[in-house]
Amino acid sequence: MINGEVSFWWNQLGRPTQRPPLPGALRADVCIVGAGYTGLWTAYYLKKAAPGLRIVILEQRFAGYGASGRNGGWLTNSITGGREQYVATHGRDSAARFQTAMNDTVDEVIRVAAAEGIDADIVKGGEFTVACDVPQQRRLEASARAEQEWAETDVELLTAAEASARVNVVGATGAMWHPHCARIHPAKLAAGLAGVVEALGVEIYEDTTVTEITPHRAVTARGVVAADVVVRATEGFTAGLRGLHRAWLPMNSSLIATAPLAPAVWESIGWDACETLGDMAHAYMYAQRTADDRIAIGGRGVPYRFGSRTDSDGHTPAGTVDALRGILNRFFPATTGVTIDHAWSGVLGVPRDWA
Template identity: 65%
Template sequence: MTAPLSPDFVNGEVSFWYRSIGVPEPGGPLDGNLEADVAIVGAGYTGLWTAYYLKKAQPSLRIAVLEKEFAGFGASGRNGGWLTGALAGSPERYAKTHGADAVRRLQRAMFAAIDEVIKVAAAEGIDADIVKGGELTVARSAAQAARLHESLAAQRRWGWTEEDVRLLSTGELDSRIRVNGAVAATWTPHCARIQPAKLVRGLAEAVRRLGVEIYERTPVTEIAPGRAVTPRGTVRAGYVLRCTEGFTARIPGYRRAWLPLNSSMIVTEPLPDDVWAEIGWDGQELLGDMAHYYIYAQRTADGRIAFGGRGKPYLYGSRIDARGHTPAWTIGALWELLTAFFPAVARFRVDHAWSGVLGVPRDWCSTVHVDRATGLGWAGGYTGHGVTTSNLAGRTLCDLVLGRETELTGLPWVGRRVRAWEPEPLRWLGVHSMYRLYRLADARESAGLARTSVLAKIADLITGH
């Protein structure tokens, strides 16, 4: 399907989120060797939250943040704007090593992190279009509805109460949002809409106000105990923290650590009042579904629909299209899905399309770690749930660096070790096979299959999803 494009259509250029605030010119780079207490590689959410909490806790710390492009260039400035409490990983896998109670503590910490981000944004004067309207998950086929009920039952087993998530009647769903073909839905209050670029740029300004130097246009070519090496000089520090998420594979020695998985988005033109009257969505909830090839969407502050999903999921050799250019067929596929959800949107056009990468560990579970013997640390592998998780990770890295034993340092993702991804061409074959099978499974289920397609189960087995 070919999507209709507006006269002002933009493809890439980082993301739509920068159209209202402008794509920033990178700041000053590192100029020679530097001594610091903590060197942070990457000026996205994780690196900036870590710097923020470290400097707040110990103002005398010398902290240097190193960034190849500009603060917020990666996933932090391109994501779907979901400040969600969803766990970045499998509760069953975390429980295998730490038990069910530890997983429940991690989940509650995620819920609390949403309010922590909102609180800091208010305290620092960051206007990021934040609305805590919760999250709606819809099912549009019998098989999706079955999975929705299975997911709800699993959440109950992991301690989610009726106050945390509940099933909506068809009438309740329609009173919130009218999704074409929806047969079942759940709602959780643990989610807020944000404008991602406004949040990350505001956070960068807050970090700078605290006295932290952010060196932009400064790519890191080597991470080793006690140093971060760049073409412009070496930063020597007691702690070197890798906070590079989907761009981790670009650092020598880390190509197979986390898979850079592509996700793409489109955004409509501003929609008129009569369309919103037909759709609803007055509560600004975030919207997802139970398809295998799932979508994520928000109603933006300026009255558009931002709609995302998987495009070309993975580039051979863990390559990255840094500027966010999105193929026409991906734009068309997202438009087809968007107009299937909301037929009233079909007479409008796409105003912007972009792509970004998220970090995926081999077991699809996030990790936070600091080795006090070497001073090396990292956090990430958020599998698409990084907006909230990065805040929790930044606070956890802070406690680990400062040697504190806290509730955060006892969470089950701390110190978690994950094996590397397979070498090529197995990585490429595995990921593309997985998503090909998911697309086929969705097609079969949409055609009337009342249970989860066996093809989706095979896809899960291939990559350990």
């Protein structure tokens, strides 16, 4: 089993040839710090709207090195922290428009990937959340009722038989599903976006660590980039910037990927529509069926590191690997004994108010 080395996704795709670092001080219209999804999508839409802008992206390692190239491959419509906090601050109509915008974003990513020729193994199978005992079933039903109060969510509640017919999770008591989610290959999307924005004229400088962001300046050991606008797209690595150590919470998550499963195993599991799979346990899991017929399954391994420290190489403790393997085998007994090809971890950025 490979442990770490950034992620299974990058090992499968192959590490990109590293782009040159920042050659020295320069001036730009927009400087984006961080070449993950946030930074790359920002560059894409800015360049499409105003092709004449000089846009510079600074990245400490390589584009997609962080959470964008390590995640579970869910392109979904979730509103972090829930809609209710936005109802309290902005009203129900605004929260409903927010949800509609999140739904539309899933289709927009799919549209851009197709238009720009990015093959990211995208299948829009929806999001499937299963319950496996009585307390989980109660939470599932309550969650489904709450979601169905919003016309924009399109959530369906499934019986145990209906759930098992779609994804045969052993012991499932029910499930809920909505259509606004797609499976993706995270590294393929990140690499594809980086290539597209570069072709549009965006400058990406890798191996360039930004140590501080001040008004109109991004400071690095290789020089200072001055810009009319500096976009901080550092997500889970924000804690490493001077003065921002406590601004965002770096939360770690871990995954494993199996070897490709035999057709007989898939026959027992189903999962033909490639839904993303989650559950109603408090220590939740998330999974996908990959394009090459593996299962990639994740959860919170060691979620917080003392002093807001962040993971680097993706190495995952043996206990976390065993726990994820246990969930996999419990859900799908036919996977017992299947080889785990890769384990990895990564850090994501969480607002401390979850908004």
